[in-house]
Amino acid sequence: MKPIDLIKKGIIKDNPTFVLVLGMCPTLGTTTSALNGMGMGLATLVVLTLSNIVISATARFIPDKVRIPSYIVIISAFVTIIQLLMQAYLPSLYETLGLFIPLIVVNCIVLGRAEAFANKNTMLDSACDGLGIGLGFTLSLTVIGLIRELLGSGTLFGMNLWNGDGILVFILAPGAFLVLGLLMALFNKLTQGRI
């Protein structure tokens, strides 16, 4: 498959949120605003791409029986590096995402791609796969965050659209499930039979 097709596949056909339904914890937890969702998506994208590249490069030196702990060590190293860099250079984003950054380590998308793709494909393909899946995750989270923010607090990327409160439930956990479910249905409707 060509690199561009791999990237497209990650966004549409293998969309981690609406098709694979992986990484639901950060999806539901961080999407209270479009910006938070996007920040989480981008942080995951970086970790996913880097870990895919490194795992693809080292896979043949890793004996099968210790591959999972090896992948986890590699992934957590990248997550910690991102966390430290974010703390130093993007403190405001770090404050809002705080707790969820270390949780990228246990995001099934990252380990899932390492196990399902990166350890048996070339470095370039793995990088594209990570980029595609990461972009798919980022776009999905941004859209969910956008809708929840718009309905829940009446703002768009932090800009006030109207005065007064929004529909509170969309900011809370039930709203996350509602928006995710409706978007998933819409996604299936739009892509029906074509993927």
Next chain:
Amino acid sequence: MAKLESTLKNMLLSLGAIALVCGLLLAVVNALTEKRIAKVNADKTSRAIAQVLPAFAGEPVDTLVLLDGRQFNVHKAMMGDSIVGYAVEAVSAGFGGPINMMVGFTSDGEICSTAVISHSETPGLGAKITEEGSHFRTQFAHRNPAEYRLSVTKDGGDVDAITASTITSRAFTAAVRQAYNVYLAARGEETDAVSSASPQVGEGGTNEAN
């Protein structure tokens, strides 16, 4: 390219090597970002101090105050020789996690202003404690806790809670109350130190001689 076989030696070597490389990498990144992270945090603290106190000159003097077996950071701000006020760091358990606050007191015991340093309250509900200029925040300003009852109206106090966020409002108010107690202790320590300075020196001297 055959995979390495899963023998004990291979497993030990590969996982050990990966852990070592990752460990080294983390050490390097930590060393590179350590100073900046410390600076970011220090900036955050000094911004919060400036926010909760009237104008002051120079760097505030940091002291640790021990109250009920816990340590609190107190920053004393000066203007020339007079004390402008005290900024007290306080923390309490909110709805979603700890709420870290800075509370400023003027030298005559009034609350000057409050600032939320970090929190994990629900956006749209408890997170309203961060809205500067809201009624909830401004009601604390220029109150003297000696006559202003620092608890929410539901609990018989004078503080109006945020609608649908009683737990957060309670936690916020509790942190201000705690800060006030720390402030009293901090001020008390200083007056104690001044008034009982001479006998303490004598006692200390004999004890040390023994």
